[in-house]
Amino acid sequence: MPRQHDPTLSRHQWVYDRRDVSRIFDVGDSTISSWIQGGLEPVDGKRPELFAGHTLHHFLNRRRWPHGRPPENGRLYCEPCSGFKTLVPDSVSVTALDTGRHQVTGKCTDCHGALKAFVCTRDLTGIQERSFNNPRHTPDVKDGRFPKPVKLGPRITVWRADDIRALIANGTAASA
Numbered sequence: 709m710p711r712q713h714d715p716t717l718s719r720h721q722w723v724y725d726r727r728d729v730s731r732i733f734d735v736g737d738s739t740i741s742s743w744i745q746g747g748l749e750p751v752d753g754k755r756p757e758l759f760a761g762h763t764l765h766h767f768l769n770r771r772r773w774p775h776g777r778p779p780e781n782g783r784l785y786c787e788p789c790s791g792f793k794t795l796v797p798d799s800v801s802v803t804a805l806d807t808g809r810h811q812v813t814g815k816c817t818d819c820h821g822a823l824k825a826f827v828c829t830r831d832l833t834g835i836q837e838r839s840f841n842n843p844r845h846t847p848d849v850k851d852g853r854f855p856k857p858v859k860l861g862p863r864i865t866v867w868r869a870d871d872i873r874a875l876i877a878n879g880t881a882a883s884a
């Protein structure tokens with residue numbers, strides 16, 4: 709198992725030379741050379757090489773999670789926001805894979821950037837529930853594609869878990 713390097717150690721807006729990279733990630737020159745061979749791109753072709761912080765961050769993230777960073781509590785990791793984010797409900801799209809897993813895509817609620825992850829059914833349910841229960845967004849239920857929400861109070865709207873599961877399974881709401 710290769711050593712894991714924490715992608716968050718580099719700052720997005722900063723630029724680093726080899727000595728900086730070596731110090732921050734506690735790696736030798738040969739490791740940095742292997743990273744470059746593996747696809748880490750310096751800011752230009754000049755010497756000494758310089759590396760943008762966000763390039764280092766993305767490169768190490770890809771190595772750490774080649775299939776995308778796993779979700780946490782129904783939220784996907786957004787690189788530009790550097791954090792786990794809820795998806796905009798009507799942007800959520802799910803593709804079932806042969807492996808029994810699902811590809812889920814959607815927009816970050818904060819930056820509206822495209823997010824993608826490969827997840828198991830349990831994580832997918834969490835993502836759907838979290839997205840639909842986000843009070844900042846109300847999906848369009850008129851066409852029956854989305855389940856009817858249940859109003860618990862003037863400012864609280866929730867969805868039934870069974871409706872969300874049906875939406876995942878059939879693409880439509882159970883009660884529609």
Ligand SMILES: [Zn+2]
Nearest residue numbers: 786789816819
């Ligand atoms: Zn974002």
